[in-house]
Amino acid sequence: MAIPRTRPSVYPAVFSYGFRPFFLLGSLQAGTAILFWLPLYYGKLETFSTFLPVDWHVHELLFGYLPAVVTGFLLTAIPNWTGRLPVQDFRLLALVLIxxxxxxxxxxxxxxxxxxxxxxxxxxxxxxxxxxATEIVAGRNWRNLKVLLPVATLFAANVMFHVEAHYQGISDMSRRLGLGAVVVLVMIIGGRIVPSFTRNWLVREKPGRLPASFGRFDVGTIALSALALAAWTFFPDAIATGVLLLAAAIFNAVRLAQRASRTALK
Known part of the structure; x- marks a missing residue:
């Protein structure tokens, strides 16, 4: 018998899947933050935050909006990876309230x-x-545990952001670490989902050249990119950092070229 996608619930439907509350809240927060940011930037509005206005703006993008969107995606994707029921109802509501x-x-x-x-x-x-992690481990879907490494890095960057802002007066390294974590997450998830969508469409509409399957080249490119981003985080002005970033850009360009995007656009 197929596993039901949701269990009977007395909670509103918005708490049945992670993407529903978090995509909505992320969108609302992004729009609202812009409304606050413009008068803050021009000195027409005072903030009640210990952050400088520019730090508040950066923080709410990296550690407010983006985590909401990432969480919405993960909590929706994980049941498809594990075959388990989604995180919903009280557990999802608790995450929303936090x-x-x-x-x-x-x-x-x-x-x-x-x-x-x-x-x-x-x-x-x-x-x-x-x-x-609880859901992935319970579903014995060990290969997808690696997706949580960038999310854990984003958590560490958030902690660092608060510490830097308090003791240095402005954030620095934590900004780059947080942005790097998000970029790596996009490379992992996007590198699987986008070629899959392209492949399905091409098989149905235009048989011919298909996107390359996820393999060792992808793993190597992600590893090189993560190393380059780590170097950028800790040694942004080093020549070696520039070399690593350039190499990562070239490898990612090759990776993109393997996705048969031009074939899909024709």
């Missing part, structure tokens, strides 16, 4: 104190990693 509490804590951190704000804000990604 995310909302993090946004409020950061915005009002001048009132709550930077440490309490950091604990509340950083607890979201930690909870996401724990929930996702």
């Amino acid at each position: 995310w909302i509490a993090g946004r409020a804590a950061v915005f009002f951190s001048a009132e709550t104190g930077w440490l309490l704000s950091a604990v509340i804000d950083c607890s979201f990604l930690l909870a996401v990693v724990a929930a996702a």
Whole structure:
């Protein structure tokens, strides 16, 4: 018998799949943050955050909006990977409330104190990693545990962001670490999903050259890119960092060329 996609629930339908609340909240938060950012930038509005206005803006993109979107995707994809029921109802509601509490804590951190704000804000990604790992391990889907490494790195970058902003007055290394983690996550997930969609369409519509299957070249390119991004994070001005980034760009260009995108566009 097929595994049911959801279990009977008294909760609203928005809490049945992870993408429903988190894609919605991420979109709303992104739009609202822009409305705050413009008057903050021009000095027409004061923030209640301990962050500088530019740090608040960066933080809410890297550690507010992006984690919401990533969480929505992961909590929707993991049941397809494991065959288990999705994280829903109370567990999903708890994650949503933690995310909302993090946004409020950061915005009002001048009132709550930077440490309490950091604990509340950083607890979201930690909870996401724990929930996702629990489902992947329970489903014995070991090969997809690697997807959580960039998410855990994003959590570490968020912790570093709060510490840097408090002790240095402005964030620095944590920005690059967070951005690098997101780029690696896109390379892993996008490198599997996009060629799959392209392949399915080409098989149906235009038989011929198909995207290359995910293989050792992809793994090597992702590893090289992660190394280059790590070098950029810790040694942004080093010549070797520039060489690694250039090499990673070339390998990623070759990787993109293997996806048969031109065939799909014709």
